[in-house]
Amino acid sequence: METSSKFVWNAKDPNLLLLFGGVLALLVVASVIGAILKRTAKTESTERVVANLNSRTRAWWKMSAVFAFTLLVGKTGSLVLFTLLSFLALREYITLVPTRRGDHRTLFWTFFIITPLQYYLIGINWYGFFAVLIPAFAFVFIPARIALAGDTEHFLERAAKIQFGLMICAYCLSHAPALLILRIPNYEGHGAVLLLYLVLVDQISDVLQYVWGKLLGRHKIAPNVSPNKTWEGFVGGVATATLLGALLSWATPFTRWQSAGMSFAITLMGFLGGLVMSAIKRDAGVKDFGAIIEGHGGILDRIDSLCFAAPVFFHLVRYFFVR
Amino acid sequence: MSTSIHPLARLIAAFARGLSGVQVRWQGCAPELRQRVYFANHTSHLDFVVLWSALPKELRARTRPVAAKDYWQSGFRSYLAQRVFRAVLVERGAAARTAHEEHLHSSGFAVIDQMAEAMGERDSLIFFPEGTRGTGETVGEFKSGLYHLAKRRPDVELIPAYLENLNRILPKGEIVPVPLVSELTFGPPVQLAESENKHKFLERARDAVCALRRKGSE
Numbered sequence: 001m002e003t004s005s006k007f008v009w010n011a012k013d014p015n016l017l018l019l020f021g022g023v024l025a026l027l028v029v030a031s032v033i034g035a036i037l038k039r040t041a042k043t044e045s046t047e048r049v050v051a052n053l054n055s056r057t058r059a060w061w062k063m064s065a066v067f068a069f070t071l072l073v074g075k076t077g078s079l080v081l082f083t084l085l086s087f088l089a090l091r092e093y094i095t096l097v098p099t100r101r102g103d104h105r106t107l108f109w110t111f112f113i114i115t116p117l118q119y120y121l122i123g124i125n126w127y128g129f130f131a132v133l134i135p136a137f138a139f140v141f142i143p144a145r146i147a148l149a150g151d152t153e154h155f156l157e158r159a160a161k162i163q164f165g166l167m168i169c170a171y172c173l174s175h176a177p178a179l180l181i182l183r184i185p186n187y188e189g190h191g192a193v194l195l196l197y198l199v200l201v202d203q204i205s206d207v208l209q210y211v212w213g214k215l216l217g218r219h220k221i222a223p224n225v226s227p228n229k230t231w232e233g234f235v236g237g238v239a240t241a242t243l244l245g246a247l248l249s250w251a252t253p254f255t256r257w258q259s260a261g262m263s264f265a266i267t268l269m270g271f272l273g274g275l276v277m278s279a280i281k282r283d284a285g286v287k288d289f290g291a292i293i294e295g296h297g298g299i300l301d302r303i304d305s306l307c308f309a310a311p312v313f314f315h316l317v318r319y320f321f322v323r
Numbered sequence: 324m325s326t327s328i329h330p331l332a333r334l335i336a337a338f339a340r341g342l343s344g345v346q347v348r349w350q351g352c353a354p355e356l357r358q359r360v361y362f363a364n365h366t367s368h369l370d371f372v373v374l375w376s377a378l379p380k381e382l383r384a385r386t387r388p389v390a391a392k393d394y395w396q397s398g399f400r401s402y403l404a405q406r407v408f409r410a411v412l413v414e415r416g417a418a419a420r421t422a423h424e425e426h427l428h429s430s431g432f433a434v435i436d437q438m439a440e441a442m443g444e445r446d447s448l449i450f451f452p453e454g455t456r457g458t459g460e461t462v463g464e465f466k467s468g469l470y471h472l473a474k475r476r477p478d479v480e481l482i483p484a485y486l487e488n489l490n491r492i493l494p495k496g497e498i499v500p501v502p503l504v505s506e507l508t509f510g511p512p513v514q515l516a517e518s519e520n521k522h523k524f525l526e527r528a529r530d531a532v533c534a535l536r537r538k539g540s541e
Contacts, residue, residue: 091504101458107501290344
């Protein structure tokens with residue numbers, strides 16, 4: 001059966017193409033608005049905001065292109081992309097964590113063995129091992145390997161921080177491409193559409209929370225953690241992204257109401273993900289995890305919401321729609 | 324000596340750049356095509372490659388590392404150092420041993436002669452004045468080579484640089500690197516003042532490197 005083979009060319013899936021068409025239209029609109037704003041910007045501070053907006057839009061074009069390409073190539077393409085994302089995110093995270101000389105070999109395992117293996121398990125459809133590799137096996141392996149290295153200073157802290165990074169950057173994120181191996185009755189072979197749905201709702205919710213916050217934001221939710229997160233942005237973003245998700249139900253195995261519920265869960269988890277990762281950044285005394293994406297910061301700044309939304313969405317789908 | 328870059332050097336540089344995700348900042352100086360000595364803290368085998376690969380291409384072809392002869396003179400290491408990166412191989416410690424005999428034209432100065440000669444009219448050098456790789460927690464005392472070179476070639480700009488996190492990517496004694504994000508900061512040129520003695524100058528040069536450190540400096 002074609003759906004279980006490793007290499008599936010997804011470009012024939014009409015829903016996938018339609019959704020990407022929608023993304024393309026959004027990007028065009030955003031670019032046009034950006035160009036108009038650039039002309040009408042008068043003060044220096046608005047110019048700076050508009051310039052940042054436009055560089056974000058440019059980065060969105062590139063990110064969408066890469067995602068579209070890998071998704072259309074099929075399961076292998078998506079797995080390669082997400083392995084790389086995990087790798088880069090983990091690298092940004094570990095850079096901020098004060099590991100010690102004795103952690104070197106442990107980190108080698110974390111980056112070069114455990115993370116790729118997590119995605120390989122999706123590749124060979126081994127769900128049982130995929131689900132426990134990091135929470136069970138890596139969990140006992142990491143402190144053991146650090147203990148073998150012999151340095152006990154801040155031992156628990158080091159082990160915990162490495163494990164946490166691996167959970168967020170590799171384990172949680174890997175649940176997004178793991179949607180490709182779910183066998184949903186009457187929806188076989190359309191896992192790529194579901195993955196796109198998750199990423200689309202999650203990322204649009206980020207953008208809408210930002211936009212609503214900029215337009216109406218007044219009451220801060222957690223000023224010590226993230227000064228940009230306001231109740232107005234949160235409510236507006238979650239409501240509009242949920243509405244959009246409901247309108248996309250035609251591409252999913254969900255009914256309209258189910259799709260609204262799923263999108264609500266995605267946006268809520270996405271918000272919490274952004275909040276948690278902000279707290280980590282504040283604790284480490286940095287603004288962004290990196291500077292790899294123009295206008296956005298690091299990879300982890302872009303996918304923090306996805307890291308939280310992916311496992312919850314995956315298990316909601318698996319529990320309610322598989323079998 | 325040709326100015327073209329060895330293909331293997333390009334490959335290694337690209338790999339090192341990717342692995343170290345190095346973010347380069349130029350503070351108080353810009354990449355320019357002129358004779359310079361870049362001097363930096365030393366914690367990893369990757370230091371030179373990362374610093375070298377961070378330079379614009381035109382500069383790279385004209386920038387050579389200074390490396391310890393005892394470590395880099397045999398087998399594949401020798402090939403890497405001499406053929407691939409055109410390293411200037413010098414006797415380690417010799418300069419320091421004889422530094423107090425400044426009036427004598429001893430072997431310490433042979434090293435300085437060698438470096439000055441290797442630079443010629445055109446090339447720049449990458450130099451690690453600590454002489455050996457440290458742990459990364461502190462920057463070690465500078466050996467006197469930098470002072471003598473500054474005296475010998477007053478026309479050459481001395482650029483301090485600080486490499487952050489490379490000790491975590493590939494620490495001394497490890498073979499496999501771990502891919503973290505590193506930072507490289509170039510600082511404003513340091514000049515040897517007319518009446519400045521060796522100790523003071525080396526102290527100041529070391530401070531110039533430490534000042535580029537982003538994390539709380541001790």
